Amino acid sequence: MTKPAHSARDIAADVSAGRISAVETAKAALARIEAAKALNAVVTIDPARTLADAATVDARLRDGETVSLAGVPVIVKDNIWVGGWRVTQGSRLFADFIAPQDAIAIERLRRAGAVVVGIGATSEFASKGVTTSPLYGPTRHPQNPALTPGGSSGGPAAAVAAGLVPLAIGTDAGGSSRRPPAHVGVAGFKPSYGAIPYGPGFAEPFFGLSVIAPIAADVADIALAFEAMAGVDARDPDSANIAQDAVDISGLRIAFSPRLGLDAAVDDVVANGLASTVARLAAAGLPIAQRDPVWPPGTTEDAIMPLQHAGLAALYGDAFRKDPAVFDPDIAKQIERGLAWSGSDVARALIASTSIAHAFAAFFTEVDVLLAPTVPCVAWPFTQLGPDMIGGRPASPRGHAVFTPFVNHARLPAISIPCGRDKAGLPFGLQIIARRGQDRTLLCAARYIEALLRA
Structure with missing residues (x-):
């Protein structure tokens, strides 16, 4: 093309x-x-x-x-x-x-x-x-x-x-x-x-x-x-103005977390590619320390998924009851699960979501920018929800998504930029994360890192 x-x-x-x-x-x-x-x-x-x-x-x-x-x-x-x-x-x-x-x-x-x-x-x-x-x-x-x-x-x-x-x-x-x-x-x-x-x-x-x-x-x-x-608008009560100026990139405290502090499977090509990328950045003068966020016990994506299921059920449960076949079968399963969750199940998911936000907030009191994988694997057949195996382990349908959802629950800015390919030429990415409201600082850091990786 x-x-x-x-x-x-x-x-x-x-x-x-x-x-x-x-x-x-x-x-x-x-x-x-x-x-x-x-x-x-x-x-x-x-x-x-x-x-x-x-x-x-x-x-x-x-x-x-x-x-x-x-x-x-x-x-x-x-x-x-x-x-x-x-x-x-x-x-x-x-x-x-x-x-x-x-x-x-x-x-x-x-x-x-x-x-x-x-x-x-x-x-x-x-x-x-x-x-x-x-x-x-x-x-x-x-x-x-x-x-x-x-x-x-x-x-x-x-x-x-x-x-x-x-x-x-x-x-x-x-x-x-x-x-x-x-x-x-x-x-x-x-x-x-x-x-x-x-x-x-x-x-x-x-x-x-x-x-x-x-x-x-x-x-x-x-x-x-x-x-x-970007910028606040009265029509969206959640919209907010963010920091107008980026900080000096040379003074940023940068951490690298190879698995985001999770027991997550990662394919060797991605793990090795991320490690090589971070080594290149360090060699170019970026001060990078290896450090993981610390999550509350039992913090997994499974703990927060009831929020998605319940949200879908609230919006489309009535249509599902009338005709389940109108939906993508994978989405129908999510709606069905959402209809089965109790109020206390959803509340526990909200508590887990809040705990994730607090854990990330504590981490970013001592770190300005976090480097982590965007994905643990390269692309897979479109007929499957995810790859069968990741990192030598059988993979769940959401195993490919493990490194991104917590960022949403903490409401932080994050960007993925290309950082490597496997032997077939399929890409994977480096995820760069910052504290909430530091979007412009994050974009400046990402632009600088992107230039180093393209050099």
Whole structure:
């Protein structure tokens, strides 16, 4: 597949300078999407609407406006409202839903001159780690069509990795916009909870966890998109302003945790690749100490999963009782579990979630930046929820997701950047985490680390 000629920032510069029009840029993106139909990364297009929006950007520039994302083509995940577009959450229940308005983040992107060129595939309700859905089927890995890009933001991540667009917008409630980028070799950023306003949009099964998450080929494009979307908005009571200035990177206290303090299986190629990456960073002068977060006894992802199941059951339990077959079978199982959990089960999960947040908060009183794996393995067949084996051990269906959910429950910012590949060329990622509200410091650190790894 043909890669875009430029990054998002280069496209914006060229469109702003009149070297190319937003309409021409949009047409080129639509042509790439058409040529990559077999990837199934983009599930809805509306060329007439896209080209009309691009023409509006060109007119704004002729009128003298200055915008940071002028003409940049963007894919938006199929669970984020884009006004006037069909947005379905990958579910038959919403097969004909037309979003009545933009989510605040999309409104801000458009104000900054970005042009939505398509809707990116997600698993149903963004609730599993493989991007397949009842409406659209499987999304394929750009390097190997037999494999999955992961989930749930597999469509946006695959679209960026395949060069269809330079920028995509996903969501992240447990790693959905960090793991897929790690599996396809691009960058994915989960901001602090509230840093980018969430909604208006669909009712959210992940209470107080999900964030809008930019995905791009590099950290600079992610930072550009973040600045366009971030900031408090009265329509979202959870939105918050975050620190405006990044701290001096040279003074950061950096830790490396090979397994995030968990009894987690990791494939040798990933473990060795992460160790080699950290050694390179240390050799380049970064002061890195090996240190693990300390979790309360019994802290596992199983302890917090009742929150997801109960959230799905609360929203879709009635529809499930009427016709279970309308759902993805994997999501139907989650709803069924949610209907069976007691109030005290859910309360215990909330207590576990709070304990995770407190443990991470204690850790970040003595550390500024934490390096850890994003994923413990490379991509696997799209017909499976996860690989059969990880690190020489039989793997559970969520074994591939072990290193990302705790970050959501602590509401911290985290980014995944590429850091290695296996012998078949399949990528994996380095996850960089910071304390809540230090998004700009994290992005500066990630950009510096990315430059060291590319040198």
